[in-house]
Amino acid sequence: MVLDNFKDWKMETFSILDKNGKVTNKEKEPKIDNDTLVKMYKTMVYTRMADEQALKYQRQGRMLTFAPVKGQEAAQVGPMAASDKGDWLVPAFREMAAMLYKGVPLQKLYLYWYGNEQGSHFGEGSHILPVNVPIGSQVNHAAGIAYASKLKESGEAVIAFIGDGGTSHGEFHEGMNFAGVFDLPLVTIIQNNHYAISTPRSKQTKAASLAQKAHAYGIPGALVDGNDPLAMYVVTKAALERAKKGEGPTLIEALTYRLGPHTTSDDPTIYRSDEEVEEWKKKDPIIRMYKYLSNRNLWNKEKEETLRKDYKKEIQDTFKAVEKLPAPTLDEVFDYTYTEMPEYLQRQKEARKAQAKSGGDR
Template identity: 40%
Template sequence: MEEQFPIKKIIDDQGNLIDSSYEKEINEELVKKLYYHMSRIRLFDRKAISLQRQGRIGTYPPFEGQEASQVGSVLALDSEDWVFPTYRDHGATLTFGADMTRTFLYWNGRAEGCVPPEGKNIFPAAVPIATQIPHAVGAAWAEKRKGTKNVAIAYFGDGATSEGDFHEGLNFASVFKTPTILFNQNNRYAISVPVEKQMNSKTIAQKGLAYDIPSVRIDGNDVFSVYFETKKAVERARQGEGPTLIEAVTWRTGAHTTADDPTKYRPEGQGEDVINPIERLENYMKNNDFWDEKWIAKIETELTEEVESALEAMEKYPPANPEDLFDHVFTNTPSQLVEQKEAYLELIGRE
């Protein structure tokens, strides 16, 4: 199966172009866009870890190491498309247009963090594993029924492929030929369980064979490979050719969450040889005269300001309102819930 699904790469770890068929499509504008967003989400991610350590937000699941997978895939979409993320995909949602202050709010236990900007089809992060896959298939199915060209992307990890909802989602996508991108980030660990213990299959891509879904295995740390393969899948979906399964092989640099200690289960030194995706893109940029110190310094300043101001806005956000406990469960709140709300608000001295 590894022969049938070789890991596709466009650039190698040293940033050398090894698939020249993309040479023309890789221009300065694209390179800078990818670099910008990867740098942006890394700053966010590192900031979030630091905030958790200071007790300023709750438990946080870092995505460092997966920036190429998230940025490359989500930038292959158009603004009308749908994104169904997991809790580790805020890099993708931020790149797609989610609000950074609200993303911080989400990790500070606030439902405001699930509310996307108007017109952005970003679903709340799925915390149960794989359950978002059928949602993405349903939303894509709806687009097909409406006769649009829009697609939906479902993000999920390697562990998710052991869940029933993964298989049920793929089967529905295949049977109803929905315009769905099934984007797997195989970061090689589901909390503590390595992918070799998660499955006896050598690849995740091969699981698409069972559903007759075209599948591809790519280097998830090569942002070009992620971007162009996702583009192809999106194009197929828009042409009415149905779903694609993409296995992006990547590496979770850090812990599962800030509450997790990977030294308990990862052999010492494992992953040290992984060249992180930003460094890899930098290598490419340096090799190809796209390395522009002035521009890099400028965006670093800009991005730091953006993250700091989003953080400041999060910390200045009005406190969580106890009324929100009750007001959004139903469109028309049942009388018993209204009574619970009124009695409680009176008790705590509101109203």
């Protein structure tokens, strides 16, 4: 009958590398120059090391909190390598690899999770939005920037990141729908890491894929192996080309996995099995990229050892520098959201200052 096929929008997962870094889709293998390939890999390693180190600092009581990215590096580095310098990055809160690739210094990211507002300031002219925790909001912000880009004819596209859980928020729909209607230069990447804190993907939507939601907006959707940096590169590149030709937005679902906890206050062993985690460890994007590069004689054990030694020191020095910086003032907590502070916020600021004075804290 007429309704029989409504569930059959299951899409094929696009990939280029298998889990051993072997090219299985020669026809689609991108021609990325060697320096860029190595930069992609190095950023993944740097992110992994900075990520693991951040977790340790938090456990030592030296870092406020942290949202680990471990396992999702390829889903972020591939798209960033495909983008141009002027393209905008609209992250959520787990996009350390994307931000580092785009040039945000690690010190800024550590400052953010250390509770210092300076970690959200990347300087004038930066096309990177700061870490943004309210779930779903990213797509509306990104659609707004894409609209501005279209009006100004700046030729810049926007890449927004959102999680599988984020797609259940109204703002995801509003932003995607708006971008579709106005053919905006937006590429939305859903990092489907299979969980929204403890809520599994199966409880997020009855749809067979998140990418198929693109159909409802009248735009292309792609389901991609998110642990394959080359596949993520190729699909994002195609989406950016479309965006810049005025053909409108694209929705990409990157299938990946969060190997660590949701944040430092989460215990994932309560809601997922060790077997499941072990299965995903075998698909680690860093191992895959390492093998691809070494097969092409672009990387080897000696280079790896030197790199890790250098990064270890750099990461530790960065955090020590963060610890030495003066603590942020109460003013900073309020001052940066608006050019002119609305009255209600002004009142809150005064009240908080009075409270701090009487309570003796900052």
